[in-house]
Amino acid sequence: xxxxxxxxxxxxxxxxxxxxxxxxxxxxxxxxxxxxxxxxxxxxxxxxxxxxxxxxxxxxxxxxxxxxxxxxxxxxxxxxxxxxxxxxxxxxxxxxxxxxxxxxxxxxxxxxxxxxxxxxxxxxxxxxxxxxxxxxxxxxxxxxxxxxxxxxxxxxxxxxxxxxxxxxxxxxxxxxxxxxxxxxxxx
Numbered sequence: 001x002x003x004x005x006x007x008x009x010x011x012x013x014x015x016x017x018x019x020x021x022x023x024x025x026x027x028x029x030x031x032x033x034x035x036x037x038x039x040x041x042x043x044x045x046x047x048x049x050x051x052x053x054x055x056x057x058x059x060x061x062x063x064x065x066x067x068x069x070x071x072x073x074x075x076x077x078x079x080x081x082x083x084x085x086x087x088x089x090x091x092x093x094x095x096x097x098x099x100x101x102x103x104x105x106x107x108x109x110x111x112x113x114x115x116x117x118x119x120x121x122x123x124x125x126x127x128x129x130x131x132x133x134x135x136x137x138x139x140x141x142x143x144x145x146x147x148x149x150x151x152x153x154x155x156x157x158x159x160x161x162x163x164x165x166x167x168x169x170x171x172x173x174x175x176x177x178x179x180x181x182x183x184x185x186x187x
Contacts, residue, residue: 010057031073046131055131111157
């Protein structure tokens with residue numbers, strides 16, 4: 001589901017979460033402090049909003065607000081054009097140097113694997129990143145050499161829930177065995 005659709009679907013809930021944050025933002029002086037408040041609100045939303053799509057929609061809304069203040073900050077800084085260009089050049093260089101991990105199983109298996117990794121607190125994955133896990137996975141993985149999207153992962157995982165295997169992919173026992181092996185290694 002696109003951000004626009006999510007925002008429309010969860011508008012009331014986003015407005016409810018936004019109300020106290022917007023007041024705190026208005027009380028801050030300068031874009032840097034406003035951005036700081038918005039980033040803190042993103043972290044808090046990731047921890048506190050239990051419904052995945054609602055949290056995702058609110059976090060993306062906050063991201064758009066952060067971008068507005070970053071643009072304002074850049075427009076007020078006479079050196080921002082050259083700094084911004086240098087920053088974009090650096091990001092482009094970094095992006096081209098990062099090789100993604102190629103996952104040879106299917107999209108559903110990748111989503112399932114990370115779900116069990118995040119759900120098992122003994123493994124050590126940070127639950128702070130749980131709500132953004134699909135975007136993180138899409139950023140660092142390909143499936144059978146093809147680029148993937150967070151929406152595709154989200155859809156593949158939702159399809160597992162209605163699967164006859166009780167929300168698990170066909171080869172789920174292999175992944176559960178890997179989880180047990182990782183726990184034995186820790187001991």
